[in-house]
Amino acid sequence: MKINVMTDVLEANDRIADGNRQVFDSNKNLVLNLMSSPGAGKTALLERTASALKGKLRLGVIVGDLETTRDADRLEKQGIPVVQLTTGSACHLDANMIAVALSRLDLSAIDVLVIENVGNLVCPAEFRLGEDVKVMILSVTEGDEKPLKYPVIFRESSLLIINKIDLLKHTDFHMDEAKANARKTHPDLEILDVSCVTGEGVSEWVDWLCRRYREKFGASIRA
Amino acid sequence: MHEMAIARSIVDIAVAAAGTENARRVVRVNVLAGELRAIIPSQLILYFGLVSRDTIAEGSHLSLETAPLVGRCAGCGDEFSLKDLTLVCPVCRGQDIEMISGTELRVKDIEVE
Numbered sequence: 547m548k549i550n551v552m553t554d555v556l557e558a559n560d561r562i563a564d565g566n567r568q569v570f571d572s573n574k575n576l577v578l579n580l581m582s583s584p585g586a587g588k589t590a591l592l593e594r595t596a597s598a599l600k601g602k603l604r605l606g607v608i609v610g611d612l613e614t615t616r617d618a619d620r621l622e623k624q625g626i627p628v629v630q631l632t633t634g635s636a637c638h639l640d641a642n643m644i645a646v647a648l649s650r651l652d653l654s655a656i657d658v659l660v661i662e663n664v665g666n667l668v669c670p671a672e673f674r675l676g677e678d679v680k681v682m683i684l685s686v687t688e689g690d691e692k693p694l695k696y697p698v699i700f701r702e703s704s705l706l707i708i709n710k711i712d713l714l715k716h717t718d719f720h721m722d723e724a725k726a727n728a729r730k731t732h733p734d735l736e737i738l739d740v741s742c743v744t745g746e747g748v749s750e751w752v753d754w755l756c757r758r759y760r761e762k763f764g765a766s767i768r769a
Numbered sequence: 770m771h772e773m774a775i776a777r778s779i780v781d782i783a784v785a786a787a788g789t790e791n792a793r794r795v796v797r798v799n800v801l802a803g804e805l806r807a808i809i810p811s812q813l814i815l816y817f818g819l820v821s822r823d824t825i826a827e828g829s830h831l832s833l834e835t836a837p838l839v840g841r842c843a844g845c846g847d848e849f850s851l852k853d854l855t856l857v858c859p860v861c862r863g864q865d866i867e868m869i870s871g872t873e874l875r876v877k878d879i880e881v882e
Contacts, residue, residue, distance in 0.1 A: 547790065547792070547880065547881055547882070548878055548879070548880050548881075549786050549787065549789070549790055549792075549878060549879050549880075549881060550877075550878050551782060551783075551786045551876045551877060551878050551879055552875060552876070552877060552878075553782045553786070553875065553876050554873075554874065554875055555775055555778045555779055555782065555800070555874045555875060555876060556775075556778065556874060557778075557782075558778060558781065559774075559778070636773075636774070637771065638771060638774075640774060668771065668807060669771035669774075672771050672775075672806070673771070673774070694853070697853075697854040698805060698807060701854070730854070730855045730856065730857075731854045731855070731856060732856070733856060733864045
């Protein structure tokens with residue numbers, strides 16, 4: 547006997563993601579799903595963000611890693627609330643992991659919640675977590691052809707941060723080429739050039755966060 | 770690597786659907802996967818076999834149908850293959866492209882006994 551099903555395979559994940567989203571909205575959280583390769587600078591960007599956002603918006607972080615609490619340890623030094631998820635063998639975070647983590651955070655004390663995904667350019671793009679916006683980092687040491695090799699994540703992201711621009715002169719990374727490649731799959735992709743070492747571009751990134759927060763919640767921003 | 774999580778979802782959906790008809794076991798699961806989902810069939814089938822163990826879907830055949838990536842230009846209506854994901858209309862060079870195929874990931878139907 548044949549049974550018609552027609553069910554989206556990721557429906558269960560999406561349902562939980564919708565539930566997370568409701569919790570975030572009721573707590574007035576702007577939520578980012580931050581994705582990149584391992585070592586592109588997700589944690590470094592968040593260290594910079596923690597100090598640059600002080601007095602403007604209150605930052606909180608959920609960080610996913612296969613093993614260790616090293617990223618959470620780095621971020622806790624910045625005096626922000628951090629929850630570490632150790633995923634073991636899972637190469638991405640899913641909505642249920644986030645739902646479980648939420649009980650470990652006081653969301654009412656957070657304006658911007660960044661979910662730092664597992665370093666990986668493939669799987670994280672497939673699983674909605676309940677975020678408002680996906681942001682990805684490409685570092686110049688990875689190469690300007692990456693948008694052509696991993697088009698899905700570039701397409702899913704609203705903002706691309708090109709990090710480690712202080713190393714540009716030591717690489718054969720062509721900024722124009724990288725941006726053109728990214729916009730082939732996502733014509734209206736926003737792009738920011740950043741160095742987490744020199745701090746270049748960090749204030750533009752903070753402005754972007756404040757703007758997105760205002761767009762979601764109106765003029766209630768303190769800064 | 771996302772194949773493991775996807776395999777688990779497929780088994781859950783198949784077992785739940787079989788339960789609504791009081792089926793004894795699932796014989797076949799037909800899945801439609803868009804090209805954009807970047808699923809490696811051999812991996813998905815391997816994981817499906819593992820995670821379906823000790824369920825009524827154990828030993829069932831997972832059949833994967835691939836949906837090609839196809840775009841439609843909002844400007845001129847042309848439909849074309851999006852093989853390299855370049856979202857530009859080959860006819861009018863328009864950039865307002867809707868993906869009409871290639872993003873789906875769905876359990877279509879199952880066969881049960």
